[in-house]
Each structure stands twice: as structure tokens, then as C-alpha cells.
Amino acid sequence: MNVFVKQVYTSVACNRMPEIVDWNKDGFMCFGASNAVVIYDTNKVGQDPLKVLSHHRLRVNSVKWLQKPDSCTELLSCSADKTAAIWTFDKGCWKVTSSLTGHEDGVTCITGVYVNGDDLMVYTGSIDSTVKVWERKDGTTTLKQTISLHSGICLTLHAHILPIANKPVLFCALDDHKIHIFAEEKEYHRVHILVGHEDWVRGLDVIGVDDSTVMLASASQDTYIRLWRIQCHEDKDVKGIKVEEKVFQAYGITWSVKLDAVLAGHEGxxxxxxxxxxxxxxxxxxxxxxxxxxxxxxxxxxxxxxxxxxxxxxxxxxxxxxxxxxxxxxxxxxxxxxxxxxxxxxxxxxxxxxxxxxxxxxxxxGHFSGVEDIRWEGAGRYLLSVSLDQTARLHGPWTRADGGGAQWHELARPQVHGYDLAALAVVSPACYASAAEEKVVRVFRAPHNFLHNFRNIVGEALVGDDVKGPEGASVPSLGLSNKAVFSGEEQAGGDDNDGYFVPIELNEPPTEETLMQNTLWPETQKLYGHGYEVYCVDSSSDGALLASAARASVAEHAAVLLWDTSNWQQIQKLISHNLTVTQLAFSPDSQHLLSVSRDRKWTLFRRKQGSNLFEIAACTDKTNGVHTRIIWCCAWASNGRVFGTGSREGKVCLWSKTDSPSDSSLREYSLLGKPLELPNTSVTAVTFAPLKRDDLIVAAGLESGVIRIYSFHTAWTLLHELDSSVAHHLTVKRLFFRPPRKEDNEELLLASCGSDHFVRINSIIIS
Known part of the structure; x- marks a missing residue:
């Protein structure tokens, strides 16, 4: 079998720090996202514009393009993993051509300049109180010098080629509010210090003005920007008012420094x-x-x-x-x-x-922290995600007017919360429930303004036009709940307009400003009943039931609560596990509910005929459990006869209904074939492809961030592995194939989310 994978959508935010994004003249942006470097082609229309480069083992702290006059084929990155890297674009792909190792602590800032054509000088600053100077000559990179800052720390640095001398000069802003200038004579030494800022300098940039002059701009936490003019010094008598100038020697030339201007316009x-x-x-x-x-x-x-x-x-x-x-x-x-x-x-x-x-x-x-859960809407029209960044985000395909095909985007941010979000379940096309690090499950309903804009952007309606309901939602000051706002309601004026909602007409995806302010969904219900933080939720495909489970260390708290979605009343408490239930999954026909737990057991509940109540149909115990560590995940095959479980010791087990019931706790169920065993990794997500065929197609997400696609007939066959460039570079949290749609033909859309802040959709064709 052949497997073709194509990237459809990559959603992620940049890391939250200065100097983490850079943009070059060709329209390519690069930014650090978790431990990866992401390249964003801002010219690309109608397809996924992001390319993910995975190399660093800890958070990326800064990225910089290396710009030549006519081209830009290299960039620099540095990371909390104590290393920096030079990336080069060669033969259609980006690769690390030099890994710079030697710092004893995280590398926080980096800069580089080309000297004499292709030779390169790179400077890295670290919290180990040093700046290292690296030289690349004829393709070989060596550590040239380590500049000790004693107990000081370099906050930002910038290198520039000095005119006349045509050699590099390095500007370092240290934690003493001063800018230290280094030049090379045999080795780098301090030639001058610029004094004037009253707080840390966080940004530096230099531009050449003429054949003998450069301008340095420095930005500081004292709210001011200072412009320094550095030029070749000339002795001449000046009549009238003199601007104070300082002089220093570098490369045998005397340079003068004058403060050209102080720009005061920012308040922070x-x-x-x-x-x-x-x-x-x-x-x-x-x-x-x-x-x-x-x-x-x-x-x-x-x-x-x-x-x-x-x-x-x-x-x-x-x-x-x-x-x-x-x-x-x-x-x-x-x-x-x-x-x-x-x-x-x-x-x-x-x-x-x-x-x-x-x-x-x-x-x-995208999200700026680990993404814990994702769900497709029942007909696959949109994807919802929730994250430790305390937001829920709704992603959908934008049908572009210019005919560039559908391009996925974030279309709404239904929930902005005060707690880290942990789980979600889509109850109906316009309603979902979410759980955060609190004892409550919250239910949200799509407002009128969202439904209207969704139809404009995506080109298909989620629900009929006759739905009455609120126009939008706003967050009151100090509030956690999204308050409904009805059309014609006057917004309370005065000081309390921070959560202001204004209905808007959209024909393209909303900007970040609009997402934050005008795309919330009103909260319609709070479900109380758990004694500890809610950990997982799932809803039945008929939309009638919601199941939820919370963190637990005793059987009573590990109970699964069942809610009737018609009136949001709790109808049953299912007790079976002794520790936290890690995942819940209703079967495709809504007749069974599967739970897996930290206690290494799974339990299958069966719906009693003609009612919404459930009873235990089968479970594992110490004698027949197969899994010896925490079971992290579970999923149903689309036929509803087979389900899978994945665990910490790297096993995926398939279980199916048998014709001859046993007298063990498994009753009518048994292990199908042999378990898939993956040594030295943990299986954290599992899902089945919705295909009608003899063999089962299973996608397994691993702790390493890799996603593997297997087929199972009587034995397991690995069909394809999605590596960190198309999958994730930290733990895969959830995997779901899109519910089948008419236009998909043979194409499967696999959505995944991970601890690396990414939400991704890949198109998979198995032939």
C-alpha cells in the first residue's frame, strides 16, 4: 500500500518573547514556536503557508535572517537547550549546517553578519554571562572567542559592518542599562560604552547612513528610544553650540559618537x-x-x-x-x-x-501553550481545539473569493478563560462543552453573529436561519463566564467596556483584534457534580448525552458522570475505576461508552434498551488487562465492533466482540490478534480511519511527537510515519480523522494536537 501525505493546515503562535520573529525582503517570516523554527511564506495563497523545522530540544529563544544584498538563504536560531544553529536553504529544503555548542546555559540572543562574501561571523549571548564569537570560513565553523561578562548578562546584541574599516563591530546591551561596543584587534575587546538609558535596553538596530556614518537605535524599558550617530571623527573648529561627542578607536580609526535624538512617544x-x-x-x-x-x-x-x-x-x-x-x-x-x-x-x-x-x-x-484536546464538528465542517493557554479556538476552511482554494484559518475564539483548558466535546453543530482545571463543565452555544459569518467565510451554513438566540457574547470585568449579548441591546458604556462586543460582518477570516473581542460564544450552562478538576469529556454522536470524569485517587471521585443534554441534568454516576479516567469515548452508534484510566483498566458500559442509562458490559482486571502501565487513550473503529487502547508502555491493543462469551470480566469481548508493541515510547493518542474495508487503519500518536499509521488485518503493518516536520515534536495529545464527507473521495483528513502548541491537519491518501 502507498500512503501520500500532504500538509493542509498548521496552527501555532510564536513564543512569547522579544526577537522571536524576523521578516525578510522576500516576504518570508521566521519565528520560534515551542522548540521548532517555523517559516511562514506570507506570499502563499490557498495552501498551508507554514513550514516547520525541528532541531532544538528546548524552547527557541530567538531567530534572525541573514540577509545578503540580493538574497536570503540562511537564518540563525538559538535555544534554551544551550545551543544555536545556522540553517541553510539548499536543494529545496532547510537544514542545520552548523550546530553551535559550548554555552553552559540557555542561549538567549543571537546575531550574525557576512564578511567578505560567504564568510560569516555569529555572536551568541547566554545566561551563563558570556558572549561567544563564532567564525565560518570556507564552510567550517569554529569558536573564535568567549567574551566574559563577569556577572553581567547580555540582553540583546547586534553586529554591523563598520564603514571605511569594512570590519564587524558588536553592540551588546547588558543588564547595567549600558550599551557596550566591541571591536576586534587580534581578539574582541571593549572599545566604548554608551551611557544614557535608565533601564534595560531590549532592542538594537544599526543602519548605514553614508560612506563614513552609521546610526544606532536603542530601545529601552525606560520607555525611550535613543538614536546614536557614529561617524569617522574629523578635527574641526565648530563655532556656536557644540553637541557633546565622545570618541573611541577601532580598527586604527578614530570614531565619534553623538546622541542624535531621544524619541519619547511610548508609555510602556x-x-x-x-x-x-x-x-x-x-x-x-x-x-x-x-x-x-x-x-x-x-x-x-x-x-x-x-x-x-x-x-x-x-x-x-x-x-x-x-x-x-x-x-x-x-x-x-x-x-x-x-x-x-x-x-x-x-x-x-x-x-x-x-x-x-x-x-x-x-x-x-494559534495557541501559545500545549493543546490538550481537539474535536471535529459532527459533519467535519470545523475543528475545535482547547489549550493550556486558557482559550478554545475554532478552525475552518476559508473559501477564498480569488479562487485560491480553501485555506484553513482560525475563525473564532469561543472561550477565553481564567483556567487552563483540558478537554472538550462537540454536542451539536452550534454547541460544545469544555472542561478546565476547575470542578465545573461549561456549555457554550454559537451566537447569531458567528453563524452568519461562518456561512460567509466557509460557504456553508451550520444551522438553519430561523435559530433565535443571542447576537454575541462579552466577558464582564473580573468574570470567567461569557455573558450573552442580544441584538438591539445597548452596551453598558462607561468604564466597563473592556469586554465590548460589536456585531461585525466578515467575508474573510477575522484578524487577531477581532478574534479577541468579537468572536466569543455565550456560556449557557454550568454542570456541577465533580469533587475535583474535570479531566476528560465526550458526547454521544446522537447528541443526547455528555459524559465527564475528573482527577481522582479513589473510586468515588473516579466515577463517570452522565448528563442529559436536553435539560443538562445529571442522570447517572458510573463507578468502575479507582484512579483518574484519562479518556472517554462513545461508540459511533451511541450505544456504548468506553473509559480508560490510570488504574491500567478499561471499562465498557452498555446503554440499556430504550433509556439513557448505562450498565457495565465488560472490563479488564489484573488477569486479562494486557496493559501494565497507565492507559492514556482509546478509540472506536467506525464499524462499532472494535475499539483500541494505547498505553504508557508503548502498547496498542485492539478488542472486539466475540461470538462466545467467557466467564471472565471481559465477557463478550476479547483481544484481537497480538498487541502492537513500541519499545521506549508511550502511546498517547489513537484513532481509526473511517474507511469501509477489510483491514483496520489505525493512527497512533507517540510521546516523541511522531504519528504512525498502521494497517491491521491479522497482524500489524506500518504504512507510514509522520515525523516532527509534519506531526509534532512533543507529546501528541489527540488524533481524529475528519468524519467522511462526499467531496473527500479517497482523501482522509487527520487532525492532531500536541504539547508543542501545534494543531495540524494532514491530508492522507492510502492507495
Whole structure:
């Protein structure tokens, strides 16, 4: 059998730190997401624009493009795993051409410059109080020098080729509020210190002004940006007022440093600055702009006035409602600029040439912490995900007007919560239940404005048009519940408009600003009954029942609670396990409920005829359990006769109904064939492909982040392995194939989520 895999959708946020995103002149953005480096092609239309590069073993702290005048085929990354890497694009793929190892602690900042063509100097700063200098000559990279900062720490660094000397100079901002300048004579040594900022400097950028001058911009937590002019020193008598200048020696040349300007416009810590040089069409002279980003929730573009040359704000954007704590960084892109926010979100503003206004545009995004659970809507029209970042997100296919095919995007953020979310279940097309680290299960219903916009964007309606209900939802200050807002209701004015909801008409996926403010679903129900934090939920495919289970160390708390969704009353308490139930799964015909637990047992409950009550039909005990460690996951085959269980010791077992019942606790069920055994890994997710064929197709997600696809007839056959570039690089949490749809033909869509913050959809064709 042949298996063809194609990436359909990758959703993830960038890590929440400065200098984690960079954008080059060709329109490629790179950012760190968990332990991976992600390349985002902002030019790509109608297909998944993200490519995931997995190499680092811990969180990526910074990424930088290495730009040549005419091309950009290399980038740098550094990580909390004490290493940095040089990535090179070669023969159509990205690979690590040098791994820089030697630091004794996490590497927090990195910069590099080309010298004499392809030779490269790379500088890495670490919390081990050193800056290391690496040189790549003729393709070989060596550690040239370790600069000791004694007990200081480098917060950011930037390298630039000095004019005239044509050699690199290194600017390091240390935790003493000062900027230290290093140049090389035999080895790197400090040649000057720039003093003036009153708090940590977090952003540096340098631009060449003319043949003998560069400008350094420094951004600080003291809310100010300072512009320093560094030029070749000339002794001349100046009449009148003198600007104070300092001089220093580097490469046998005397350089003077003058403070050119102090830019005061931000009210919060300034984290990022970037220069941009362009040609002024009117005067044919070069013009300069500076982009800055701050925790005051704004980005500013500064430009010198045409007369007098004072630096003024030419563009200010931001003031995003609800955007946590503002922006960590910003970059210029082709005819656009970008800021990355406190919740890992990317915001892109493009220049509308007709109106000359900057407008927010559609951009990729995702969760900024581990994703715990995902579910398809019953007909596969959208995918929901919940995460430890305390949000629920709804992903759907955007049918583009330009005919670029369907491109998946986040279409709504139904729940923004105060607790880490753990599980969810889709009850009906417009209703879902979620559980967080609290004892309550909460039920949400889609508001009118979402249903209307879903039909505009996706091109198909979720429910009929006659549904009466709230227009949207808002979060009251200090509240955890989403309050319904009905059409025609006046919003309470005054100070309490932080959770303001405004109905909007969308024909394309919402921007991050809209997602945060205008796509909440109202909470319609709270289900109380568990004594500890709810751990897992599932709903029956007929929509009549919801099952939930909580963290537990005794049988009473490990009970599965059953809820009737018509009135949300608790109808039954199913007691069978002694420890936390880790997963619940209703059978496709809603007649059985399967539970697996930390106590290494599974239990199968059967629906009593003509009622919503269940009884135990089969379970495992110490004699017939097969699994010797925690059972993490379970799933049903689409025929409803076979189910699978996966456990910590790396076993996947298939169980099926037999014709001859036994007198053991398994009763009418028995192990089908031999278990699949995967040594040295843990099976954390399992699902069956919805195919009508003799053999079963099983996808298993592993603790390593890999997803393997097997067929089982009488024995197991490995068909395909999805590695970390198309699957995950940390534990796979859930796997689900999309419910079959007419247009799918042979194509299967496999959705997966993981501890690495990613939600992914891959198209799989088995021929």
C-alpha cells in the first residue's frame, strides 16, 4: 500500500518573547514556536503557508535572517537547550549546517553578519554571562572567542559592518542599562560604552547612513528610544553650540559618537526597534524610517520631518482591546509591517495604496501553550481545539473569493478563560462543552453573529436561519463566564467596556483584534457534580448525552458522570475505576461508552434498551488487562465492533466482540490478534480511519511527537510515519480523522494536537 501525505493546515503562535520573529525582503517570516523554527511564506495563497523545522530540544529563544544584498538563504536560531544553529536553504529544503555548542546555559540572543562574501561571523549571548564569537570560513565553523561578562548578562546584541574599516563591530546591551561596543584587534575587546538609558535596553538596530556614518537605535524599558550617530571623527573648529561627542578607536580609526535624538512617544517598555531605508521618489535621496514596538500596546513608525529633521511619529497603530500586555517586537515586511503580541499572536498591517491607510490583514496564528484536546464538528465542517493557554479556538476552511482554494484559518475564539483548558466535546453543530482545571463543565452555544459569518467565510451554513438566540457574547470585568449579548441591546458604556462586543460582518477570516473581542460564544450552562478538576469529556454522536470524569485517587471521585443534554441534568454516576479516567469515548452508534484510566483498566458500559442509562458490559482486571502501565487513550473503529487502547508502555491493543462469551470480566469481548508493541515510547493518542474495508487503519500518536499509521488485518503493518516536520515534536495529545464527507473521495483528513502548541491537519491518501 502507498500512503501520500500532504500538509493542509498548521496552527501555532510564536513564543512569547522579544526577537522571536524576523521578516525578510522576500516576504518570508521566521519565528520560534515551542522548540521548532517555523517559516511562514506570507506570499502563499490557498495552501498551508507554514513550514516547520525541528532541531532544538528546548524552547527557541530567538531567530534572525541573514540577509545578503540580493538574497536570503540562511537564518540563525538559538535555544534554551544551550545551543544555536545556522540553517541553510539548499536543494529545496532547510537544514542545520552548523550546530553551535559550548554555552553552559540557555542561549538567549543571537546575531550574525557576512564578511567578505560567504564568510560569516555569529555572536551568541547566554545566561551563563558570556558572549561567544563564532567564525565560518570556507564552510567550517569554529569558536573564535568567549567574551566574559563577569556577572553581567547580555540582553540583546547586534553586529554591523563598520564603514571605511569594512570590519564587524558588536553592540551588546547588558543588564547595567549600558550599551557596550566591541571591536576586534587580534581578539574582541571593549572599545566604548554608551551611557544614557535608565533601564534595560531590549532592542538594537544599526543602519548605514553614508560612506563614513552609521546610526544606532536603542530601545529601552525606560520607555525611550535613543538614536546614536557614529561617524569617522574629523578635527574641526565648530563655532556656536557644540553637541557633546565622545570618541573611541577601532580598527586604527578614530570614531565619534553623538546622541542624535531621544524619541519619547511610548508609555510602556519599548522592546523592539528596526530601521528601514528607502529611496524618496521626489528628491531621489535615501529616506529613513524606524519601527518601534512597546508593551503599551502600540507600534510607531518614526520619520524625520522634511524641514528641520526632527523625528516625529508618522504612523501609530495598536491599542488592541484585550491584547494582554502589548507587543514584544515588530518587523518591516514588503509593503507591510508586523507586531507580535503578548499572546504569541502576529498582527500584520498592510498599506492600502488607494486610501493611504494601514489596515490589519489576515494572518496565521494559534495557541501559545500545549493543546490538550481537539474535536471535529459532527459533519467535519470545523475543528475545535482547547489549550493550556486558557482559550478554545475554532478552525475552518476559508473559501477564498480569488479562487485560491480553501485555506484553513482560525475563525473564532469561543472561550477565553481564567483556567487552563483540558478537554472538550462537540454536542451539536452550534454547541460544545469544555472542561478546565476547575470542578465545573461549561456549555457554550454559537451566537447569531458567528453563524452568519461562518456561512460567509466557509460557504456553508451550520444551522438553519430561523435559530433565535443571542447576537454575541462579552466577558464582564473580573468574570470567567461569557455573558450573552442580544441584538438591539445597548452596551453598558462607561468604564466597563473592556469586554465590548460589536456585531461585525466578515467575508474573510477575522484578524487577531477581532478574534479577541468579537468572536466569543455565550456560556449557557454550568454542570456541577465533580469533587475535583474535570479531566476528560465526550458526547454521544446522537447528541443526547455528555459524559465527564475528573482527577481522582479513589473510586468515588473516579466515577463517570452522565448528563442529559436536553435539560443538562445529571442522570447517572458510573463507578468502575479507582484512579483518574484519562479518556472517554462513545461508540459511533451511541450505544456504548468506553473509559480508560490510570488504574491500567478499561471499562465498557452498555446503554440499556430504550433509556439513557448505562450498565457495565465488560472490563479488564489484573488477569486479562494486557496493559501494565497507565492507559492514556482509546478509540472506536467506525464499524462499532472494535475499539483500541494505547498505553504508557508503548502498547496498542485492539478488542472486539466475540461470538462466545467467557466467564471472565471481559465477557463478550476479547483481544484481537497480538498487541502492537513500541519499545521506549508511550502511546498517547489513537484513532481509526473511517474507511469501509477489510483491514483496520489505525493512527497512533507517540510521546516523541511522531504519528504512525498502521494497517491491521491479522497482524500489524506500518504504512507510514509522520515525523516532527509534519506531526509534532512533543507529546501528541489527540488524533481524529475528519468524519467522511462526499467531496473527500479517497482523501482522509487527520487532525492532531500536541504539547508543542501545534494543531495540524494532514491530508492522507492510502492507495
Amino acid at each position: 517598555w519599548v522592546y523592539g526597534v528596526q530601521w528601514q531605508k528607502s529611496l524618496d521618489v521626489a528628491t531621489n535621496q535615501p529616506s529613513y524610517r524606524l519601527l518601534s514596538s512597546s508593551l503599551d500596546k502600540t507600534l510607531i513608525i518614526w520619520q524625520p520631518e522634511s524641514h528641520g529633521g526632527a523625528w516625529v511619529e508618522s504612523v501609530r497603530v495598536g491599542e488592541v482591546g484585550g491584547n494582554g500586555l502589548g507587543f514584544y517586537g515588530s518587523r518591516f515586511g514588503p509593503d507591510a509591517f508586523m507586531g507580535h503580541g503578548y499572546n504569541g499572536s502576529l498582527h500584520i498591517w498592510k498599506l492600502d495604496k488607494e486610501t493611504n491607510q494601514w489596515r490589519p490583514s489576515v494572518v496565521v496564528g
